[in-house]
Amino acid sequence: xxxxxxxxxxxxxxxxxxxxxxxxxxxxxxxxxxxxxxxxxxxxxxxxxxxxxxxxxxxxxxxxxxxxxxxxxxxxxxxxxxxxxxxxxxxxxxxxxxxxxxxxxxxxxxxxxxxxxxxxxxxxxxxxxxxxxxxxxxxxxxxxxxxxxxxxxxxxxxxxxxxxxxxxxxxxxxxxxxxxxxxxxxxxxxxxxxxxxxxxxxxxxxxxxxxxxxxxxxxxxxxxxxxxxxxxxxxxxxxxxxxxxxxxxxxxxxxxxxxxxxxxxxxxxxxxxxxxxxxxxxxxxxxxxxxxxxxxxxxxxxxxxxxxxxxxxxxxxxxxxxxxxxxxxxxxxxxxxxxxxxxxxxxxxxxxxxxxxxxxxxxxxxxxxxxxxxxxxxxxxxxxxxxxxxxxxxxxxxxxxxxx
Amino acid sequence: xxxxxxxxxxxxxxxxxxxxxxxxxxxxxxxxxxxxxxxxxxxxxxxxxxxxxxxxxxxxxxxxxxxxxxxxxxxxxxxxxxxxxxxxxxxxxxxxxxxxxxxxxxxxxxxxxxxxxxxxxxxxxxxxxxxxxxxxxxxxxxxxxxxxxxxxxxxxxxxxxxxxxxxxxxxxxxxxxxxxxxxxxxxxxxxxxxxxxxxxxxxxxxxxxxxxxxxxxxxxxxxxxxxxxxxxxxxxxxxxxxxxxxxxxxxxxxxxxxxxxxxxxxxxxxxxxxxxxxxxxxxxxxxxxxxxxxxxxxxxxxxxxxxxxxxxxxxxx
Numbered sequence: 001x002x003x004x005x006x007x008x009x010x011x012x013x014x015x016x017x018x019x020x021x022x023x024x025x026x027x028x029x030x031x032x033x034x035x036x037x038x039x040x041x042x043x044x045x046x047x048x049x050x051x052x053x054x055x056x057x058x059x060x061x062x063x064x065x066x067x068x069x070x071x072x073x074x075x076x077x078x079x080x081x082x083x084x085x086x087x088x089x090x091x092x093x094x095x096x097x098x099x100x101x102x103x104x105x106x107x108x109x110x111x112x113x114x115x116x117x118x119x120x121x122x123x124x125x126x127x128x129x130x131x132x133x134x135x136x137x138x139x140x141x142x143x144x145x146x147x148x149x150x151x152x153x154x155x156x157x158x159x160x161x162x163x164x165x166x167x168x169x170x171x172x173x174x175x176x177x178x179x180x181x182x183x184x185x186x187x188x189x190x191x192x193x194x195x196x197x198x199x200x201x202x203x204x205x206x207x208x209x210x211x212x213x214x215x216x217x218x219x220x221x222x223x224x225x226x227x228x229x230x231x232x233x234x235x236x237x238x239x240x241x242x243x244x245x246x247x248x249x250x251x252x253x254x255x256x257x258x259x260x261x262x263x264x265x266x267x268x269x270x271x272x273x274x275x276x277x278x279x280x281x282x283x284x285x286x287x288x289x290x291x292x293x294x295x296x297x298x299x300x301x302x303x304x305x306x307x308x309x310x311x312x313x314x315x316x317x318x319x320x321x322x323x324x325x326x327x328x329x330x331x332x333x334x335x336x337x338x339x340x341x342x343x344x345x346x347x348x349x350x351x352x353x354x355x356x357x358x359x360x361x362x363x364x365x366x367x368x369x370x371x372x373x374x375x376x377x378x379x380x381x382x383x384x385x386x387x388x389x390x391x392x393x394x395x396x397x398x399x400x401x402x403x404x
Numbered sequence: 405x406x407x408x409x410x411x412x413x414x415x416x417x418x419x420x421x422x423x424x425x426x427x428x429x430x431x432x433x434x435x436x437x438x439x440x441x442x443x444x445x446x447x448x449x450x451x452x453x454x455x456x457x458x459x460x461x462x463x464x465x466x467x468x469x470x471x472x473x474x475x476x477x478x479x480x481x482x483x484x485x486x487x488x489x490x491x492x493x494x495x496x497x498x499x500x501x502x503x504x505x506x507x508x509x510x511x512x513x514x515x516x517x518x519x520x521x522x523x524x525x526x527x528x529x530x531x532x533x534x535x536x537x538x539x540x541x542x543x544x545x546x547x548x549x550x551x552x553x554x555x556x557x558x559x560x561x562x563x564x565x566x567x568x569x570x571x572x573x574x575x576x577x578x579x580x581x582x583x584x585x586x587x588x589x590x591x592x593x594x595x596x597x598x599x600x601x602x603x604x605x606x607x608x609x610x611x612x613x614x615x616x617x618x619x620x621x622x623x624x625x626x627x628x629x630x631x632x633x634x635x636x637x638x639x640x641x642x643x644x645x646x647x648x649x650x651x652x653x654x655x656x657x658x659x660x661x662x663x664x665x666x667x668x669x670x671x672x673x674x675x676x677x678x679x680x681x682x683x684x685x686x687x688x689x690x691x692x693x694x695x696x697x698x699x700x701x702x703x704x705x706x707x708x709x710x711x712x713x714x715x716x717x718x719x720x721x
Contacts, residue, residue, distance in 0.1 A: 121621075345695075347695070
């Protein structure tokens with residue numbers, strides 16, 4: 001064996017990733033010495049497009065940022081627009097329906113991850129079973145929204161379609177059937193000694209690492225940091241229902257899986273409480289008839305399945321956002337590979353990269369600047385980051401001067 | 405004399421190419437591969453492929469373009485699948501002739517069979533290294549590690565059986581011994597050896613949990629990443645044949661071989677389906693283990709089991 005490092009590429013197209021993405025693993029034999037991440041295969045310019053659309057169109061657009069968390073982005077955006085326009089009188093029924101959608105999405109996204117994680121460690125039975133159990137959730141979506149994905153339910157000031165009180169018993173029945181299946185899956189994953197040997201003690205992120213990288217969602221919660229926007233800054237119906245934040249202490253891949261699996265049980269309980277709430281409100285209004293969104297700035301969060309998704313919207317009294325900034329949780333979660341992947345084997349790194357449940361289409365923003373005529377790259381991603389750091393430093397200096 | 409010689413040649417050619425040679429092995433192997441895929445699909449709640457799907461796959465691959473990577477050494481890269489196929493067919497014939505009780509000059513020398521069964525793995529390693537792909541190189545290094553870990557318990561288990569059958573190293577003697585004094589799996593040493601050899605053939609077939617040499621989600625297809633078209637088809641065909649040959653070997657060693665007289669046909673088919681069922685169940689209820697864990701598993705546990713089996717065999721259990 002030579003001492004030269006071998007590059008094992010994961011990407012741009014690789015069975016590990018469902019999206020185009022490029023990780024270069026610099027390996028010495030089986031051991032990965034360092035990882036370099038090259039992004040930019042998925043950039044579509046959503047923020048810019050959104051600034052040229054009306055709020056209603058924009059919601060449809062952000063829904064299509066990602067197919068898996070397709071209600072997280074509109075959820076965060078309506079929160080942001082409502083914050084900017086100071087719209088507070090959202091009907092209770094709309095709040096419940098938003099919460100139900102958010103939690104259903106969490107269940108289906110976590111089931112999807114569990115299945116994929118099974119596939120990544122070569123356990124295709126878990127893969128197929130988890131995706132089979134995910135089907136009833138998609139059926140509920142189809143029943144309530146008309147679509148299995150991309151629900152089109154959110155609008156500023158409420159929701160578009162009501163969940164009829166007559167439909168609720170049927171949804172509850174599906175959830176009742178789902179619970180034993182979830183418990184079976186949890187048992188199968190949590191008690192399997194071979195899965196333990198593959199996932200325990202691997203890719204450990206300490207609390208300090210999480211704080212350093214600002215990681216979010218299940219990635220942070222698995223390291224013992226109970227960060228959850230639903231609890232920290234409740235919106236929609238999250239303060240009207242009882243639930244608890246699931247955390248684990250170990251911070252390894254197994255803890256991340258455990259957190260996700262147990263969160264699904266919490267989500268089922270939240271949905272049931274919301275459905276009961278809906279039944280109590282009889283058939284109230286589901287939206288407020290909004291004439292216009294006043295000028296202002298607003299931020300909105302939503303605890304997406306992968307962590308907090310953040311939207312900033314600046315309105316100027318017209319019907320489209322003047323500035324729309326999106327930050328998905330994967331942007332904070334993916335870079336943790338710097339801490340968790342070094343000196344691990346290739347088999348482990350593949351699993352660790354997948355363990356944060358990365359969503360690249362959510363994450364990718366402007367990455368490099370090309371000269372139109374010559375096609376030469378003028379600014380790379382790192383240059384842009386450097387530029388932004390410099391600007392931040394300048395602003396900080398100015399602010400410090402003002403303080404003095 | 406000349407005529408006699410010709411008949412003999414024709415008989416050997418028939419045995420090599422048709423029964424129990426290449427054609428028979430391919431067809432039965434393909435069907436067994438379908439059994440494996442169908443069972444897997446049913447475990448997954450899927451529908452599964454039609455009976456002829458393995459053969460459709462081969463036909464499709466045979467009309468696909470064959471690409472050779474630029475920095476590969478083309479001759480070695482393309483020759484190794486043919487070598488692997490030849491070795492697996494010959495080992496199949498040498499196992500099946502005694503197992504099916506066909507009278508021939510060959511009495512099933514175990515050492516030759518063991519060597520031939522190692523050839524497919526070795527050629528895969530050489531082909532992978534010749535392809536010049538870093539992923540294949542990682543796969544090849546894993547395959548080497550796996551090969552050196554499972555060969556020792558494999559040999560030790562067979563040694564235990566050789567001791568049981570009065571130090572004879574011919575497969576037909578082993579089968580004859582079982583016909584007299586009961587199948588080896590019925591004894592303590594045999595049962596232990598059976599567990600070891602099932603694990604070993606799982607690794608030899610590169611199925612989960614020992615498929616790290618071609619772990620899809622880590623190194624794409626590992627050792628066979630660069631293969632396409634007909635060479636890939638040959639590799640698949642080798643896998644089909646091994647899926648028949650290795651279980652047949654296990655049946656000859658532990659379950660008294662095959663018997664195609666009267667109602668025993670059913671018993672013989674049941675034996676092979678049972679072994680395939682075991683293999684499929686193991687591969688569907690386990691995740692892939694890491695190469696280190698696999699080496700530890702074979703070096704420590706399987707060797708221990710095999711040694712125990714030898715000790716029991718010497719004591720006569």
